[in-house]
Amino acid sequence: MFSPIIIDLLFRNFAPILLQITSRLRTVLSSHKGPDISTTLFLSERVLMGRALRRHLYDLYLPPKASDAVKLDRIQSLLFFPGFGIDHSAYADVASRISDNGIPVAVASLEPFRLAHKGLGGGMDDVKRLILLAGRDIVQHYKHVHKERQHSIIVEWALGGHSMGGYNALQLAEVLQSNDGKTPSVLLHDGSISRIGQKVVAWAAGTDIEGFPDLSHADSKLPLRVFILLASNDRFARISSHQQKHRILSKLPKKSRLDTIKGGNHSGFASYDKSSQEDIFNGLREISRESQHKAASFRTINFLLEK
Template sequence: MKSTKITKRLLMLLGVVLILLAGSVAYMQVFSLYRATPTAQRAAHSATETADYWAFKPKANSGQKDTAIIFYPGAFVQSDAYAIWAKDVAQAGYPVYVLKTPLSFSLIAQNKADIAIKNSHAHHFVIGGHSLGGVVASGYVAKHPKAHITGLLLLASYPQEKNHLAKRTNLAVLSLTASQDQVLKQANYRAAKAWLPKDTQYQTIRGGNHGGFGSYGPQKHDGQATISNAQQQTAIADRIVYWLNRP
């Protein structure tokens, strides 16, 4: 009898927890999600959408490269918010897979890149991410020291110390930041340089900000960009393509 009462209380407690969790999820989805701008949504029309990612593929006659980018979005940012620069990179010959993650929170699906790798025809992969997505991308690369992962792309992001990559001599890394970014923790970013290969390329987009690495409007606590979102998107694409085309 006593055990029955305890069981009922535990079930009631579990029910309350589930209700609170569902409410929190609904709140994040309705109020806290950074949604793609209409311009980004239009750019996403060029991609193939699946339940797991947006796939931006080069045109048949554009000379498709053998390296694909697999990208983790920033926290609570809709995946298609990265469609503008992803489309431009794909037009240069490099397929781009922008991953979809539960609640738009990459930490929940840290191995989601596995699906894109499996479905891609490429033989080499650059794993990338924006902000928290870059932290997840770094962790994925650290846990998969395979020859087919040849690069790491960090947009306003850095690895955690536990995902030390400094000794990965076969790993190319491009770290892009923006001069007006007030979200990126600069002290942590500088410290994390010790955990990346010595030949990592560090570049700053002058006038850009944190939210400008996607196209989803203003982000809380961010700095004011002095260039347009379109200009920052072009700068991102140009720098990624130039880096990928390196000898």
């Protein structure tokens, strides 16, 4: 048994630390946002249709049976990380739009903290686990749709994300860049391959110059291509000057792209409930959320499918 003196010493020394941890944890949990009702119902419909799979580590949105994607030997796919505090199912609307155009989308679950960070589900080891499991699901879907085409295929993943998730994708790209041109690749049981490709998509990620990953050293070993998509009314991830834009582009590989959705805001890339006070952070959206989803998915699809 501990003596009262020892217990008192432990309490006095560790209580402030425990209070600090509790306070920070409370802040994180209070920032959690779930999908709105219509999105929850929409996702349920997709699952019933066989167009979405709900797994422990991710939700996977699959192309329609008639899609050209399932007729190819290489299937361009997107591994997507949610924003800070956002339930991954809040991306059902926009992820489904992308999958409708032949690109499977796996939206990672970052429960319970919902922080896209290498130590909390967003690291390279996590990526390897995700592309193994989701790649297996895609191959199974492909072979179920085209029973006459049972040969091995390649599932090639672009890395992407929204807000903190987009910044995480950029940090992962920095890891890939420093890995001598080698990207994670896993062999599936039927001889198919699930691997990380050379494309990165970041929606409304941080635009702070000093903290922005330097990806300008991508060379012939790993010719990375990055797509930065912002929203004009976003009050968090925004470019306020030509000088800032130039400096960000200077940190990106040569074949990169930076685009802006006019009238969009920070939260408009997903479908979650928010309070009016959050408009200070998100900015006021001047277009419908559906219009922003359509713009984000259309521009992302074009980037992912172009040679």
